[in-house]
Amino acid sequence: ILNVEQSPQSLHVQEGDSTNFTCSFPSSNFYALHWYRWETAKSPEALFVMTLNGDEKKKGRISATLNTKEGYSYLYIKGSQPEDSATYLCAYLYNNNDMRFGAGTRLTVKP
């Protein structure tokens, strides 16, 4: 069974706080990990595509790390802003043939 787990399910932080959440996936047959940002009533927006163990990606205040040997990726948001409020999804691509999504972490940033 290919389970992609994301934790926590939801997170409430104050504006200016830094936060992070986790995506766990099977370490076997790893091909790539995708992170998406999904705002309510909109479409998912790609944040990162990560393929190599030890990868670190950064886009503005958001960054991600990847550990394929132990099967996890962290997403960090520095100095959270209300506009960061969204669901953050990770998706695990295995064998270059199928993609499984986690259930997402719902982030709410309070002003």
Added chain:
Amino acid sequence: DSGVTQTPKHLITATGQRVTLRCSPRSGDLSVYWYQQSLDQGLQFLIQYYNGEERAKGNILERFSAQQFPDLHSELNLSSLELGDSALYFCASSVLGGPAVDNEQFFGPGTRLTVL
């Protein structure tokens, strides 16, 4: 606006019917992906086409099929519809066929299918 278009926006139909959802990728993108988002199962990958050929297959039912045409637009055909097929169907596109580091997927606005 991602540049990916999907039609129709909403579709209401009855059980047993067949519908076709259409997706036009961003200009220059060769890959099209189809996803289903339902309340109970979250976002699920269905199928990917790259330059007209099936590239990857996920959790797609046999009642569903897709194709990508020479102009790179894609259609997802859903037949013998059941109540449980009610969902939001997203299409996404990307430049490449594989998960290269910069091969981001750009999502369309989705088609909401309601089966009554």
